[in-house]
Amino acid sequence: MDLFGIPIQAFLGQIMLGLVNGSFYAVLSLGLAIIFGIVKIVNFAHGAFFMTGAFVAFLIGRHFGIGYWPALIVAPLIVAAIGVLVERLLLRRIYGLDPIYGLLLTFGMVLVIEGGFRIAFGSSGYPYPVPDELRGVTNLGFMFLPNYRIFVIVAALVVCAATWFVIERTTIGAKLRAATEKAELTQAFGVNVPLLLTLTYGAGVGLAAFAGVLAAPIQHVNPSMGSELVIIVFAIVVIGGLGSISGAVFTGLMLGVIEGLTKVFYAEGSTVIVFVVMALVLLLRPAGLFGREES
Amino acid sequence: MAEAAQKLHSHSHLAIKGLEAWYGPSQALYGIDIDVQPGELVTLLGRNGAGKTTTLRSIMGMVSRRSGSISVLGEETIDLPSHRIARKGIAFCPEDRGIYATLSAEENLLLPPVVGKNGLSVSQILELFPSLEGRLQSPGTKLSGGEQQMLAIGRILRTGAKLLLLDEPTEGLAPVIVQQIGSAIARLKDQGYTLLMVEQNVRFASTVADRHYIIDRGRVADSVSNDMLVKDFDRITRLLGV
Numbered sequence A: 001m002d003l004f005g006i007p008i009q010a011f012l013g014q015i016m017l018g019l020v021n022g023s024f025y026a027v028l029s030l031g032l033a034i035i036f037g038i039v040k041i042v043n044f045a046h047g048a049f050f051m052t053g054a055f056v057a058f059l060i061g062r063h064f065g066i067g068y069w070p071a072l073i074v075a076p077l078i079v080a081a082i083g084v085l086v087e088r089l090l091l092r093r094i095y096g097l098d099p100i101y102g103l104l105l106t107f108g109m110v111l112v113i114e115g116g117f118r119i120a121f122g123s124s125g126y127p128y129p130v131p132d133e134l135r136g137v138t139n140l141g142f143m144f145l146p147n148y149r150i151f152v153i154v155a156a157l158v159v160c161a162a163t164w165f166v167i168e169r170t171t172i173g174a175k176l177r178a179a180t181e182k183a184e185l186t187q188a189f190g191v192n193v194p195l196l197l198t199l200t201y202g203a204g205v206g207l208a209a210f211a212g213v214l215a216a217p218i219q220h221v222n223p224s225m226g227s228e229l230v231i232i233v234f235a236i237v238v239i240g241g242l243g244s245i246s247g248a249v250f251t252g253l254m255l256g257v258i259e260g261l262t263k264v265f266y267a268e269g270s271t272v273i274v275f276v277v278m279a280l281v282l283l284l285r286p287a288g289l290f291g292r293e294e295s
Numbered sequence B: 001m002a003e004a005a006q007k008l009h010s011h012s013h014l015a016i017k018g019l020e021a022w023y024g025p026s027q028a029l030y031g032i033d034i035d036v037q038p039g040e041l042v043t044l045l046g047r048n049g050a051g052k053t054t055t056l057r058s059i060m061g062m063v064s065r066r067s068g069s070i071s072v073l074g075e076e077t078i079d080l081p082s083h084r085i086a087r088k089g090i091a092f093c094p095e096d097r098g099i100y101a102t103l104s105a106e107e108n109l110l111l112p113p114v115v116g117k118n119g120l121s122v123s124q125i126l127e128l129f130p131s132l133e134g135r136l137q138s139p140g141t142k143l144s145g146g147e148q149q150m151l152a153i154g155r156i157l158r159t160g161a162k163l164l165l166l167d168e169p170t171e172g173l174a175p176v177i178v179q180q181i182g183s184a185i186a187r188l189k190d191q192g193y194t195l196l197m198v199e200q201n202v203r204f205a206s207t208v209a210d211r212h213y214i215i216d217r218g219r220v221a222d223s224v225s226n227d228m229l230v231k232d233f234d235r236i237t238r239l240l241g242v
Helices: A008-039 A046-064 A068-089 A099-121 A147-169 A171-181 A183-188 A193-215 A225-240 A245-265 A273-284 B002-008 B052-059 B082-086 B105-110 B122-128 B145-157 B175-190 B202-208 B226-231 B233-240
Strands: A137-139 A144-146 B014-023 B026-036 B041-045 B065-072 B090-093 B163-167 B194-198 B211-216 B219-225
Touching: A008 A046, A008 A147, A008 A171, A008 A193, A008 A225, A008 A245, A046 A068, A046 A099, A046 A193, A046 A225, A068 A193, A099 A225, A137 A147, A144 A147, A147 A171, A147 A193, A147 A245, A171 A183, A171 A193, A171 B105, A183 A193, A183 B082, A193 A225, A193 B082, A225 A245, A225 A273, A245 A273, B014 B052, B026 B041, B026 B052, B026 B065, B026 B194, B026 B219, B041 B052, B041 B202, B052 B065, B052 B090, B052 B163, B052 B194, B082 B090, B090 B145, B105 B122, B105 B145, B122 B145, B145 B163, B145 B175, B175 B194, B175 B202, B202 B226, B202 B233, B211 B226, B211 B233, B219 B226, B226 B233
Parallel strands: B041 B194, B041 B211, B090 B163, B163 B194
Antiparallel strands: A137 A144, B014 B026, B014 B065, B211 B219
16 A cells, blocks of 8 residues: 555654654653743753763663663653752853853853763763563554664653643642743742752753653664754754743654654655754744744 | 841831842832831832832842841841742732733632741632632633732732732722722731732722822832821822822
């Protein structure tokens, strides 16, 4: 069976692979959107924390024998703790300044973090094994998909849904939404907004690290694995609209699929399609698909 | 000396001495002295831009810089961040009502942390403002202007704060709603709350307040009792240019 002269298997196969990539985009852009919404920082270092998450998983495995499953929890927590320190020691000093300072500071952090890992571990990278439970492939009828990649999609969706639940349905989430909307007034009500900013930055980069651990068995764990991804993720956040949480998740998955389909129809365009979409969205809807126009 | 001053104001719910405040580089207040006794309802009157709202915002720490002394329920707060000031037992209802669009009316109501004893329960708030009944699940800003004002006042009553700062609670509301808000404020005063209120509507202010400060160009120009305001209404309103 063909679709536009392309075997339907190839078509569906690329949709699935697109969903896998889209899962990473979704978790990363979710973290970026939360950080931007509440901390008002364009966190250029997001990719560096993604990479740090993968490295932490690799290192605690090598030195302490901590396997994949505990690493999936422990590595994001360690990176979140680093994020908390970064917020307290660095970001806090530039709140209220022109947003360009946040961009420059976090960009500087990328150079330092990636450079540090490159000096310590070289640039060639290390393999990270797929956990035993997730070895093998599943026959989906139209393709054989490695079980691990199915797990990536499920884990990403669960984490996104959990994040959505916390923000939209809990008391702490109401405080976060309030601080996003009117930070000064929220603090005047007695809500410890500076603490919320710290925790949000920690949680946001923790999400990036979670994606990094998810990525470790798929990619080689290497210092530049984040910077390649973060550019695409920034484009996705622009497409979805900065500060929109469900928009970030949906756009992430959608762009993964669009990218996958582009590989079927016009493979040469698959590396630029995200940026083409971004340009179109900026032309037609500058606030992004899910963003609200500034009034 | 400092101790004596402390003692002098130890009974005030709010004692402000020599308050200066800045928004960025521009100074907005030039030495405000205000004293509010427990259970008093005091208003700040004055022209637009005189510094009334800034005075309330300075008390809450919502300005870029402030100096002087602000004692809230007997405790000095001038060096505290905003959220720790609130926890001394003070609550602020801003001029734009500060209702959150991304929170339901109920989440708006439950947002401010409890800072003191004897705060109203949600059912007591609904009793005070019956129009809020049945609106709690709506997004906060989908409520009418009057309902939003009731929500904004109800929200700070839940916290158990004894000292309430209200910024123009009647602004832009229909006369029948102004009456409802007025009687709610009078009830709060009866229940022993201490209130400091900014009000453009001098006639409304004269129906509920004990005392008035007239603010002009970032300073306290005068302090008048409510009897004096009522007796001298025309002269004072002319002075205020309202």
